[in-house]
Amino acid sequence: MATDAETHSGTGRLEFSLDVPFPSSREATIALRSLSPDKEPRKGGITKQLTVTDNLLSVRWSADEARILRVSVNSFLDHLTLVIETMDMFGPPVDP
Amino acid sequence: MTVVIGFEGSANKIGVGIIRDGEVLSNPRRTYITPPGQGFMPSDTARHHRAVILTVLKEALEQARLKPADIDCVAYTKGPGMGAPLVTVALVARTVAQLWGKPLLGVNHCIGHIEMGRLITKANNPTVLYVSGGNTQVIAYSERRYRIFGETIDIAVGNCLDRFARVIKISNDPSPGYNIEQMAKKGEQYVELPYTVKGMDVSFSGILSYIEEAADKMLSSGRCTAEDLCFSLQETLFSMLVEITERAMAHCGSQEVLIVGGVGCNLRLQEMMGVMCKERGAKLFATDERFCIDNGAMIAQAGWEMFRSGQETDLEDSWITQRYRTDEVEVTWRD
Known part of the structure; x- marks a missing residue:
């Protein structure tokens, strides 16, 4: 898992990115589709983008304040852990 | 044969149930119980659900003696309820649906209660009183909707009971409502409380404020006992519910x-409703705590009806919602 946080000097927004490797692109895609449907609870101040490249799930946040960013990243990590535990216990995925 | 697994976790109960054509194959459940005087907060409740949901899912499959391949559809609670607990349950439902290659179905929690009640009691076309910690509605079916005839204009009846229990530090184990019900049986004196039926609707927040304010004084001066207050609160709240149902x-x-x-599942409420029904020559249907209290099978049962009528939820549309009224759902499975 690789992370990277910085303030973009141009926009003044906080950026945070996270890369999560999965055993295969299939599992990375399942995680993406499980984690994407629920939008951020607050109306503004933060955006979150999820993408999959091969077996890597990448998440990129952009937020106005560190406080908002922390809450979103924390809850995402809780959700991610649950999805991975579910895959460990009830996977691997059946053939499509 | 159609087998549906249902995931429920919109409040402090987490349950997974499996239904095969009207038969409950399994329905394990856990409850997040807080210390006396404390309610359950969304993030703590979600943490509880995260810690136990996979164990409960495993139990549901084992008790039903089924493998994931035997399941036809994965149903989960889309709303209404607390956001964080709802997301927890939806995440697992989405993940297993994809792992097992099964369709997903988002279910309205209130519809789950109604369909489970209809399945268990065989009531055909009842007037439904839906009373819980988060909801209080009188519902009747008409023209493909469960229509709300009356409801609370502020807090739910169960929320009024739960918060009263917190004031006088009644235990939340197994539930504050159950403990109030037991104490009410020992009440001897009726303490007059506000009675707030407003047309077809009811209001409980004023009653709660009144009894919160009065409880301390009345108990410390010995004018009444905690048991008297439990009794008086139940009689008042339930009379209001019977009135709007009638x-x-x-x-x-x-x-x-x-x-x-x-x-x-409060037997005093059932008894009072039974008296009203008898006077009108009507029939009362109720279930016990296994199916009245939030459980996974009720979501599986509503999901079973929806799935059989051709409904499915795409993953991108599977977001949860804290507000989701009973009458928003088109009932595609009834005439």
């Missing part, structure tokens, strides 16, 4: 009442 029955010309939701 009015809805008169409106609809209905001769059946079905009580669902967590408060629905």
